[in-house]
Amino acid sequence: MKKVVLVLLAVFLGFWMFTNPHSLAETSQSAGAQTITLTGDFFEAVIAFVGELGR
Numbered sequence: 001m002k003k004v005v006l007v008l009l010a011v012f013l014g015f016w017m018f019t020n021p022h023s024l025a026e027t028s029q030s031a032g033a034q035t036i037t038l039t040g041d042f043f044e045a046v047i048a049f050v051g052e053l054g055r
Contacts, residue, residue, distance in 0.1 A: 016024050
């Protein structure tokens with residue numbers, strides 16, 4: 001089942017890349033930016049948590 005989902009995802013992304021590459025690029029860019037933001041927020045929260053433990 002896992003392989004079928006991966007194949008379908010690859011086919012979908014390939015179809016999207018050939019039919020509307022600009023939209024795919026914009027979506028990928030915004031997803032990457034959101035991932036970076038969420039990662040930074042997570043590490044800031046961990047640092048704040050650990051700092052509060054030391055008080």
